[in-house]
Amino acid sequence: MGSNYSHLTLHERRKIERWRRANVSPTRMAEVLGRHRSTIFRELKRNYFEDHQWPDINGYYAVAAHEDCARRRSRKRKLIQHADLRRLVEEHIKAGWTPEQIAGRMRLENAALRVCQETIYRYVYSKEGMAQELWWYLPTHRKARRPRRARKRLPSKFHREVSILFRPDVIAHRKEFGHWEGDLMMFMQHLGLRNVTSLVERVSRFTVLLKNDDKKTKKVLGKVIDAISHLPLKSRKSITFDRGTEFVAWPHLQAETGTQTWFCDPSSPWQKGTVENTNRRARRWLPRNLDLKHVSQADLKTICDKLNSTPRKCLGWKTPAEVFKEKMLAT
Numbered sequence: 001m002g003s004n005y006s007h008l009t010l011h012e013r014r015k016i017e018r019w020r021r022a023n024v025s026p027t028r029m030a031e032v033l034g035r036h037r038s039t040i041f042r043e044l045k046r047n048y049f050e051d052h053q054w055p056d057i058n059g060y061y062a063v064a065a066h067e068d069c070a071r072r073r074s075r076k077r078k079l080i081q082h083a084d085l086r087r088l089v090e091e092h093i094k095a096g097w098t099p100e101q102i103a104g105r106m107r108l109e110n111a112a113l114r115v116c117q118e119t120i121y122r123y124v125y126s127k128e129g130m131a132q133e134l135w136w137y138l139p140t141h142r143k144a145r146r147p148r149r150a151r152k153r154l155p156s157k158f159h160r161e162v163s164i165l166f167r168p169d170v171i172a173h174r175k176e177f178g179h180w181e182g183d184l185m186m187f188m189q190h191l192g193l194r195n196v197t198s199l200v201e202r203v204s205r206f207t208v209l210l211k212n213d214d215k216k217t218k219k220v221l222g223k224v225i226d227a228i229s230h231l232p233l234k235s236r237k238s239i240t241f242d243r244g245t246e247f248v249a250w251p252h253l254q255a256e257t258g259t260q261t262w263f264c265d266p267s268s269p270w271q272k273g274t275v276e277n278t279n280r281r282a283r284r285w286l287p288r289n290l291d292l293k294h295v296s297q298a299d300l301k302t303i304c305d306k307l308n309s310t311p312r313k314c315l316g317w318k319t320p321a322e323v324f325k326e327k328m329l330a331t
Contacts, residue, residue: 007069008035008039008043008066008069010062010063010066012033012035013043013062013063013065013066014062015029015032015033016029016033016040016043016044016060016062017060017061017062017065020044020059020060021059026040026041026044027040043065044060046068047060047061047064047065047068047069048060049061049064078115078119079115079119079120079123080123080128082113084113085113085114085115086123089102089115089120089123090132090134092105093120093124093134093137093138094134094137095306096137096284096306096310097310097311098117098138098139099117099118099120099121099124099138100117100313101310101311101312101313101317102117102120103115103116103117103119103120104117104311104313104317105311105317107317108311108316108317108318124138139280139281139284162250162261162262162263163262163263163265164240164262164263164264164265164271165265166262167238167240167262171202171238171240171262174202174203176203176237177201177203177204177234177235177327178201178203178234178235178236178237178238178327179201179202179203179237179238179239179240180199180200180201180202180228180236180238180239180240181199181200181202181239181240181241181272181274181275182197182198182199182200182224182239182240182241182247182272182275183197183198183241183242183269183272183275183276183279184196184197184198184212184215184220184244184246185197185198185279185282185283185286186288187286187288187289187290187291187292188288188289191289191290191291191292191293192291192292192293193213193214193215194211194212194213194214194292194293195212195214195215195220195292196209196210196211196212196282196286196292196300197209197210197212197220197223197224198210198275198278198279198282199224199227199228199239199275200274200275200278201235201320201324202274203323203327204315204320204323204324204327205274205278205312205314205315205320205323206308206320206321206323206324207278207282207304207307207308207320208227208304209282209300209301209303209304210223210224210227210297210300211223211292211295211296211297211300215245215246216246217245217246217247217248217249218249218252220246220247220249221246221247221249221250221252221253224239224253225252225253225256225257228257228259229256229257232328233258233259235327235328236257236259237259237260238259238260238261238262239253239259239260239261239262240261240262240263240264240271240272241261241262241263241264241272242263242264242268242269242272243263243264243266247261247263250263278307281307282303282307285303285306286303307320308320308321308324309321
Protein backbone atom coordinates (compact mmCIF):
# COMPACT_ATOMS: atom_id res chain seq x y z
CA MET A 1 0.00 0.00 0.00
CA GLY A 2 1.77 3.16 -1.15
CA SER A 3 1.60 6.63 0.35
CA ASN A 4 -0.38 7.94 -2.62
CA TYR A 5 -3.16 5.39 -2.21
CA SER A 6 -6.67 6.81 -1.79
CA HIS A 7 -9.93 4.96 -1.18
CA LEU A 8 -12.67 4.92 -3.77
CA THR A 9 -15.08 7.82 -3.37
CA LEU A 10 -18.86 7.56 -3.34
CA HIS A 11 -18.89 9.31 -6.73
CA GLU A 12 -16.59 6.64 -8.18
CA ARG A 13 -18.67 3.87 -6.66
CA ARG A 14 -21.84 5.28 -8.23
CA LYS A 15 -20.09 5.11 -11.61
CA ILE A 16 -19.05 1.53 -10.97
CA GLU A 17 -22.64 0.63 -10.10
CA ARG A 18 -23.95 2.13 -13.36
CA TRP A 19 -21.21 0.54 -15.46
CA ARG A 20 -21.75 -2.87 -13.92
CA ARG A 21 -25.42 -2.76 -14.85
CA ALA A 22 -24.33 -1.88 -18.40
CA ASN A 23 -21.90 -4.87 -18.42
CA VAL A 24 -18.79 -2.70 -18.67
CA SER A 25 -15.70 -4.79 -17.90
CA PRO A 26 -13.76 -4.07 -14.67
CA THR A 27 -10.63 -3.48 -16.75
CA ARG A 28 -12.38 -0.73 -18.71
CA MET A 29 -13.76 0.78 -15.47
CA ALA A 30 -10.21 0.94 -14.09
CA GLU A 31 -8.93 2.68 -17.22
CA VAL A 32 -11.60 5.40 -17.07
CA LEU A 33 -11.22 5.94 -13.31
CA GLY A 34 -7.44 5.91 -13.45
CA ARG A 35 -7.30 3.03 -10.98
CA HIS A 36 -5.49 -0.30 -11.01
CA ARG A 37 -7.69 -3.09 -12.34
CA SER A 38 -7.17 -5.10 -9.15
CA THR A 39 -8.79 -2.25 -7.18
CA ILE A 40 -11.99 -2.63 -9.20
CA PHE A 41 -11.99 -6.44 -9.05
CA ARG A 42 -11.45 -6.29 -5.29
CA GLU A 43 -14.19 -3.68 -4.87
CA LEU A 44 -16.74 -5.73 -6.80
CA LYS A 45 -15.87 -8.94 -4.99
CA ARG A 46 -15.73 -7.45 -1.49
CA ASN A 47 -18.89 -5.35 -1.72
CA TYR A 48 -21.14 -7.61 -3.81
CA PHE A 49 -24.53 -8.00 -2.13
CA GLU A 50 -25.99 -11.49 -2.30
CA ASP A 51 -29.25 -12.88 -0.92
CA HIS A 52 -29.97 -16.52 -1.81
CA GLN A 53 -33.63 -16.13 -0.89
CA TRP A 54 -34.13 -13.13 -3.19
CA PRO A 55 -31.59 -13.54 -6.03
CA ASP A 56 -33.26 -10.82 -8.10
CA ILE A 57 -31.82 -8.15 -5.81
CA ASN A 58 -28.25 -9.47 -5.88
CA GLY A 59 -25.70 -6.99 -7.16
CA TYR A 60 -23.33 -4.11 -6.44
CA TYR A 61 -24.81 -1.02 -4.73
CA ALA A 62 -22.66 2.09 -4.41
CA VAL A 63 -24.10 3.54 -1.18
CA ALA A 64 -24.07 0.20 0.64
CA ALA A 65 -20.51 -0.46 -0.57
CA HIS A 66 -19.38 2.95 0.65
CA GLU A 67 -20.90 2.42 4.09
CA ASP A 68 -19.39 -1.06 4.39
CA CYS A 69 -15.98 0.31 3.50
CA ALA A 70 -16.29 2.98 6.19
CA ARG A 71 -17.15 0.32 8.76
CA ARG A 72 -14.16 -1.76 7.79
CA ARG A 73 -11.84 1.22 8.13
CA SER A 74 -13.21 1.89 11.59
CA ARG A 75 -12.23 -1.62 12.73
CA LYS A 76 -8.62 -0.51 12.88
CA ARG A 77 -9.56 1.38 16.02
CA LYS A 78 -10.04 -1.95 17.79
CA LEU A 79 -6.28 -2.37 17.99
CA ILE A 80 -5.91 1.21 19.19
CA GLN A 81 -8.51 0.83 21.93
CA HIS A 82 -7.35 -2.54 23.30
CA ALA A 83 -3.71 -2.32 24.37
CA ASP A 84 -3.32 -6.02 25.27
CA LEU A 85 -4.67 -7.13 21.91
CA ARG A 86 -2.46 -4.61 20.13
CA ARG A 87 0.67 -5.79 21.94
CA LEU A 88 -0.14 -9.43 21.14
CA VAL A 89 -0.54 -8.64 17.43
CA GLU A 90 2.67 -6.61 17.36
CA GLU A 91 4.62 -9.38 19.09
CA HIS A 92 3.43 -11.97 16.58
CA ILE A 93 4.23 -9.73 13.61
CA LYS A 94 7.74 -9.12 14.91
CA ALA A 95 8.11 -12.88 15.40
CA GLY A 96 7.47 -13.38 11.69
CA TRP A 97 3.75 -14.26 11.68
CA THR A 98 1.61 -12.85 8.88
CA PRO A 99 -1.69 -11.07 9.64
CA GLU A 100 -3.56 -14.02 8.15
CA GLN A 101 -1.74 -16.43 10.48
CA ILE A 102 -2.40 -14.24 13.53
CA ALA A 103 -6.12 -13.94 12.79
CA GLY A 104 -6.42 -17.63 11.97
CA ARG A 105 -4.75 -18.68 15.19
CA MET A 106 -7.11 -16.43 17.17
CA ARG A 107 -10.07 -18.18 15.55
CA LEU A 108 -8.60 -21.61 16.28
CA GLU A 109 -8.14 -20.69 19.95
CA ASN A 110 -11.59 -19.05 20.05
CA ALA A 111 -10.10 -15.91 21.61
CA ALA A 112 -12.65 -13.71 23.35
CA LEU A 113 -11.13 -10.61 21.75
CA ARG A 114 -9.79 -11.05 18.23
CA VAL A 115 -9.40 -9.27 14.91
CA CYS A 116 -9.44 -10.30 11.26
CA GLN A 117 -6.41 -10.17 8.99
CA GLU A 118 -7.68 -7.08 7.15
CA THR A 119 -7.84 -5.18 10.46
CA ILE A 120 -4.24 -6.15 11.19
CA TYR A 121 -3.09 -5.07 7.74
CA ARG A 122 -4.81 -1.70 8.19
CA TYR A 123 -3.10 -1.26 11.54
CA VAL A 124 0.30 -2.16 10.10
CA TYR A 125 -0.06 0.57 7.47
CA SER A 126 -1.61 3.13 9.81
CA LYS A 127 0.50 5.92 11.30
CA GLU A 128 0.81 3.89 14.51
CA GLY A 129 2.05 0.82 12.66
CA MET A 130 4.30 2.80 10.33
CA ALA A 131 5.93 4.46 13.33
CA GLN A 132 7.14 1.00 14.40
CA GLU A 133 7.93 -0.04 10.83
CA LEU A 134 5.80 -3.17 11.25
CA TRP A 135 5.66 -3.54 7.45
CA TRP A 136 9.30 -4.60 7.53
CA TYR A 137 8.41 -7.82 9.35
CA LEU A 138 5.90 -8.91 6.70
CA PRO A 139 7.08 -11.49 4.11
CA THR A 140 6.68 -8.95 1.27
CA HIS A 141 8.83 -6.21 2.80
CA ARG A 142 11.10 -6.51 -0.21
CA LYS A 143 9.84 -4.80 -3.34
CA ALA A 144 10.65 -7.68 -5.64
CA ARG A 145 12.00 -11.19 -5.39
CA ARG A 146 15.19 -11.81 -7.27
CA PRO A 147 14.87 -14.31 -10.12
CA ARG A 148 16.00 -17.83 -9.42
CA ARG A 149 19.20 -18.84 -11.19
CA ALA A 150 18.98 -21.73 -13.60
CA ARG A 151 20.85 -24.85 -12.57
CA LYS A 152 22.85 -27.37 -14.53
CA ARG A 153 20.91 -30.48 -15.41
CA LEU A 154 22.10 -34.04 -15.97
CA PRO A 155 19.01 -35.83 -17.28
CA SER A 156 20.95 -39.02 -17.98
CA LYS A 157 21.55 -39.47 -14.26
CA PHE A 158 17.82 -39.68 -13.50
CA HIS A 159 16.14 -42.86 -14.66
CA ARG A 160 12.70 -42.68 -16.21
CA GLU A 161 11.18 -44.79 -13.43
CA VAL A 162 11.90 -42.09 -10.83
CA SER A 163 10.10 -39.38 -12.82
CA ILE A 164 7.39 -37.50 -10.96
CA LEU A 165 5.02 -38.73 -13.67
CA PHE A 166 5.05 -42.13 -11.93
CA ARG A 167 4.68 -40.78 -8.40
CA PRO A 168 1.52 -42.26 -6.77
CA ASP A 169 -1.57 -40.10 -6.44
CA VAL A 170 -1.58 -40.47 -2.64
CA ILE A 171 1.59 -38.34 -2.63
CA ALA A 172 0.43 -35.79 -5.18
CA HIS A 173 -2.89 -35.28 -3.35
CA ARG A 174 -1.33 -35.25 0.14
CA LYS A 175 -3.38 -38.24 1.24
CA GLU A 176 -0.50 -39.95 3.01
CA PHE A 177 1.97 -38.73 5.62
CA GLY A 178 5.73 -39.21 5.25
CA HIS A 179 6.45 -37.79 1.80
CA TRP A 180 8.95 -34.94 1.56
CA GLU A 181 10.22 -32.40 -0.94
CA GLY A 182 13.82 -31.22 -1.08
CA ASP A 183 15.65 -28.29 -2.63
CA LEU A 184 18.92 -26.38 -2.43
CA MET A 185 18.86 -22.71 -1.39
CA MET A 186 21.69 -20.89 -3.14
CA PHE A 187 23.41 -17.62 -2.24
CA MET A 188 25.49 -15.05 -4.10
CA GLN A 189 28.45 -16.70 -5.81
CA HIS A 190 31.07 -14.28 -4.52
CA LEU A 191 30.24 -15.42 -0.96
CA GLY A 192 31.40 -18.97 -1.68
CA LEU A 193 29.83 -22.34 -2.37
CA ARG A 194 27.99 -22.72 0.94
CA ASN A 195 24.28 -23.47 0.59
CA VAL A 196 21.28 -24.79 2.53
CA THR A 197 19.25 -27.93 1.86
CA SER A 198 15.57 -27.44 2.64
CA LEU A 199 13.34 -30.45 3.36
CA VAL A 200 9.56 -30.15 3.82
CA GLU A 201 7.04 -32.87 4.67
CA ARG A 202 4.12 -32.41 2.27
CA VAL A 203 1.19 -33.06 4.63
CA SER A 204 2.36 -31.19 7.74
CA ARG A 205 4.68 -28.65 6.05
CA PHE A 206 7.25 -29.52 8.74
CA THR A 207 10.62 -28.04 7.70
CA VAL A 208 14.25 -29.09 8.15
CA LEU A 209 17.19 -26.89 7.05
CA LEU A 210 20.72 -28.25 6.63
CA LYS A 211 23.91 -26.28 6.05
CA ASN A 212 26.32 -27.48 3.33
CA ASP A 213 29.87 -26.29 2.62
CA ASP A 214 29.60 -27.03 -1.10
CA LYS A 215 27.32 -28.58 -3.75
CA LYS A 216 29.01 -31.97 -4.06
CA THR A 217 26.22 -34.49 -4.30
CA LYS A 218 27.56 -37.06 -1.83
CA LYS A 219 28.03 -34.41 0.85
CA VAL A 220 24.63 -32.81 0.24
CA LEU A 221 22.74 -36.09 0.26
CA GLY A 222 24.93 -37.37 3.11
CA LYS A 223 23.50 -34.59 5.26
CA VAL A 224 19.99 -35.58 4.17
CA ILE A 225 20.68 -39.21 5.09
CA ASP A 226 21.92 -38.18 8.53
CA ALA A 227 18.87 -35.97 9.07
CA ILE A 228 16.15 -38.48 8.14
CA SER A 229 17.68 -41.85 9.01
CA HIS A 230 16.65 -41.59 12.67
CA LEU A 231 12.98 -41.18 11.70
CA PRO A 232 10.65 -44.20 11.43
CA LEU A 233 10.34 -45.41 7.85
CA LYS A 234 6.62 -44.56 7.88
CA SER A 235 7.56 -40.87 8.23
CA ARG A 236 10.20 -40.84 5.45
CA LYS A 237 8.59 -42.81 2.65
CA SER A 238 9.75 -40.59 -0.22
CA ILE A 239 11.47 -37.36 -1.20
CA THR A 240 10.88 -35.36 -4.39
CA PHE A 241 13.81 -33.31 -5.76
CA ASP A 242 14.49 -31.31 -8.90
CA ARG A 243 17.16 -32.49 -11.37
CA GLY A 244 20.03 -30.42 -10.01
CA THR A 245 23.52 -31.94 -10.07
CA GLU A 246 23.56 -31.96 -6.26
CA PHE A 247 21.00 -34.80 -6.23
CA VAL A 248 22.59 -37.22 -8.73
CA ALA A 249 23.71 -39.52 -5.88
CA TRP A 250 20.07 -40.42 -5.22
CA PRO A 251 20.71 -44.19 -5.50
CA HIS A 252 22.99 -43.86 -2.45
CA LEU A 253 20.24 -42.06 -0.52
CA GLN A 254 17.68 -44.67 -1.51
CA ALA A 255 19.95 -47.58 -0.59
CA GLU A 256 20.98 -46.11 2.77
CA THR A 257 17.55 -45.05 4.01
CA GLY A 258 15.00 -47.06 2.03
CA THR A 259 13.36 -43.76 1.10
CA GLN A 260 11.95 -43.63 -2.44
CA THR A 261 13.20 -40.70 -4.55
CA TRP A 262 11.22 -38.88 -7.23
CA PHE A 263 12.35 -36.14 -9.59
CA CYS A 264 10.56 -33.24 -11.24
CA ASP A 265 10.60 -32.77 -14.97
CA PRO A 266 13.50 -30.67 -16.29
CA SER A 267 13.09 -26.93 -15.57
CA SER A 268 9.85 -27.54 -13.65
CA PRO A 269 10.47 -26.41 -10.04
CA TRP A 270 6.76 -25.66 -9.66
CA GLN A 271 6.17 -29.43 -9.45
CA LYS A 272 7.61 -29.27 -5.93
CA GLY A 273 5.76 -26.14 -4.94
CA THR A 274 5.64 -26.95 -1.20
CA VAL A 275 9.39 -26.61 -0.73
CA GLU A 276 9.57 -23.66 -3.13
CA ASN A 277 6.99 -21.84 -1.00
CA THR A 278 8.90 -22.76 2.16
CA ASN A 279 12.11 -21.36 0.66
CA ARG A 280 10.36 -18.04 0.13
CA ARG A 281 9.36 -18.01 3.78
CA ALA A 282 12.88 -18.92 4.92
CA ARG A 283 14.41 -16.14 2.80
CA ARG A 284 13.11 -13.72 5.43
CA TRP A 285 16.05 -14.86 7.56
CA LEU A 286 18.28 -16.25 4.81
CA PRO A 287 18.50 -13.56 2.08
CA ARG A 288 20.63 -14.29 -0.96
CA ASN A 289 23.28 -11.78 0.07
CA LEU A 290 23.84 -13.51 3.43
CA ASP A 291 27.31 -14.96 4.07
CA LEU A 292 26.65 -18.46 5.43
CA LYS A 293 30.10 -18.47 7.00
CA HIS A 294 28.46 -16.66 9.91
CA VAL A 295 25.47 -19.02 10.12
CA SER A 296 25.64 -22.21 12.17
CA GLN A 297 23.45 -25.31 12.05
CA ALA A 298 22.05 -24.16 15.41
CA ASP A 299 20.99 -20.90 13.74
CA LEU A 300 19.19 -22.89 11.04
CA LYS A 301 17.48 -24.94 13.76
CA THR A 302 16.18 -21.68 15.28
CA ILE A 303 14.76 -20.66 11.89
CA CYS A 304 13.12 -24.09 11.55
CA ASP A 305 11.56 -23.69 14.97
CA LYS A 306 10.04 -20.37 13.86
CA LEU A 307 8.66 -21.88 10.66
CA ASN A 308 7.36 -24.99 12.41
CA SER A 309 5.68 -23.06 15.24
CA THR A 310 3.84 -20.62 12.96
CA PRO A 311 0.15 -21.43 12.26
CA ARG A 312 -0.76 -22.13 8.63
CA LYS A 313 -4.06 -21.58 6.88
CA CYS A 314 -3.67 -24.82 4.91
CA LEU A 315 -3.44 -26.70 8.23
CA GLY A 316 -6.59 -25.17 9.70
CA TRP A 317 -4.37 -22.71 11.59
CA LYS A 318 -2.46 -25.44 13.36
CA THR A 319 1.33 -25.28 13.27
CA PRO A 320 3.49 -27.69 11.22
CA ALA A 321 5.00 -29.00 14.47
CA GLU A 322 1.55 -29.78 15.86
CA VAL A 323 0.43 -31.63 12.72
CA PHE A 324 3.74 -33.49 12.40
CA LYS A 325 3.44 -34.71 15.98
CA GLU A 326 -0.19 -35.76 15.45
CA LYS A 327 0.73 -37.73 12.33
CA MET A 328 3.71 -39.37 14.00
CA LEU A 329 1.52 -40.56 16.85
CA ALA A 330 -1.34 -41.63 14.59
CA THR A 331 0.52 -43.57 11.94
